[in-house]
Amino acid sequence: MTVADKRNRACAKLLADVHAITATEGITPSTLHALKLKLVALAGKAALFPPADFAMPLAEGRNHPLLVEDNDGHGLYLAISLPGKEAAPHDHGIWCVNASVSGRERHRFFRRTDDLSRPGHATVEQVGEVMLAPGTGMAMADHDIHSTEVVGDDPAVSLALYGYALARFPSVAWYHPRFGSVRTSPSRRHAAMA
Amino acid sequence: MPRTARSYRVTIANVGRTIDCAANQTVLEAAVAAGIDFPYTCATGNCGTCCSRLDAGKVALLPRSDAALGPQQKKAGLTLACRARPRSDLAVTWLGRGGR
Numbered sequence: 001m002t003v004a005d006k007r008n009r010a011c012a013k014l015l016a017d018v019h020a021i022t023a024t025e026g027i028t029p030s031t032l033h034a035l036k037l038k039l040v041a042l043a044g045k046a047a048l049f050p051p052a053d054f055a056m057p058l059a060e061g062r063n064h065p066l067l068v069e070d071n072d073g074h075g076l077y078l079a080i081s082l083p084g085k086e087a088a089p090h091d092h093g094i095w096c097v098n099a100s101v102s103g104r105e106r107h108r109f110f111r112r113t114d115d116l117s118r119p120g121h122a123t124v125e126q127v128g129e130v131m132l133a134p135g136t137g138m139a140m141a142d143h144d145i146h147s148t149e150v151v152g153d154d155p156a157v158s159l160a161l162y163g164y165a166l167a168r169f170p171s172v173a174w175y176h177p178r179f180g181s182v183r184t185s186p187s188r189r190h191a192a193m194a
Numbered sequence: 195m196p197r198t199a200r201s202y203r204v205t206i207a208n209v210g211r212t213i214d215c216a217a218n219q220t221v222l223e224a225a226v227a228a229g230i231d232f233p234y235t236c237a238t239g240n241c242g243t244c245c246s247r248l249d250a251g252k253v254a255l256l257p258r259s260d261a262a263l264g265p266q267q268k269k270a271g272l273t274l275a276c277r278a279r280p281r282s283d284l285a286v287t288w289l290g291r292g293g294r
Contacts, residue, residue, distance in 0.1 A: 057259075
């Protein structure tokens with residue numbers, strides 16, 4: 001059995017386990033924690049994710065689908081981000097779980113503090129921070145807000161599990177503390193589901 | 195005494211305005227600070243909403259996603275305003291509004 005075969009089998013088992021949990025318990029803080037532990041365990045099997053099997057980013061960041069389920073299911077990816085890659089605070093609109101394979105990525109968590117009365121305007125404040133490194137992971141509920149930043153001189157490689165595949169993502173809200181603004185990306189769900 | 199970053203002149207063709215942009219500032223940051231309604235969404239090189247044609251000048255690009263600006267687009271003279279710091283006076287034209 002090749003490494004790719006073993007990887008596919010392990011990813012398929014992970015998704016089966018995820019469905020077994022969510023189908024009976026739904027998405028709650030405790031189930032997200034359970035999913036995180038499972039993803040951290042899979043990410044710990046670094047031999048299943050040899051760098052040679054995945055193209056490095058041409059620019060700075062890239063997602064490799066590992067096993068994306070049909071019928072509007074979850075999306076599982078290997079994310080590779082080069083040093084310095086960042087993402088402003090954003091809300092996916094759907095839950096996600098990350099687990100580090102190698103490298104370090106800082107995740108900062110925020111909460112929105114304005115009263116939503118002015119379209120396009122928003123303020124957020126930081127409420128937490130996690131450094132993702134091998135052996136660690138993080139989980140976010142549907143509308144949690146986080147930012148990311150690759151730290152150090154090595155690429156950050158992680159497994160990312162989302163409630164929907166990226167191609168079927170809902171609108172993502174991006175918050176910009178420096179501008180006092182919020183901008184939303186269009187939802188991909190209607191086009192993808194048509 | 196703190197050193198002030200060198201500043202360049204950036205012309206944004208869509209609105210016919212020329213603004214100052216420091217060498218350690220992105221074109222998008224300078225445009226928003228100048229009150230220009232430059233299109234953007236993520237502002238960190240992930241979505242490509244601020245994709246612009248670099249009509250003149252040189253920029254240094256901060257980290258970004260392959261999906262937002264690939265090598266072919268860069269070769270074709272496109273840039274991301276949210277990732278582009280000026281290295282000379284510039285002229286840019288944003289290409290659209292909304293996400294890609």
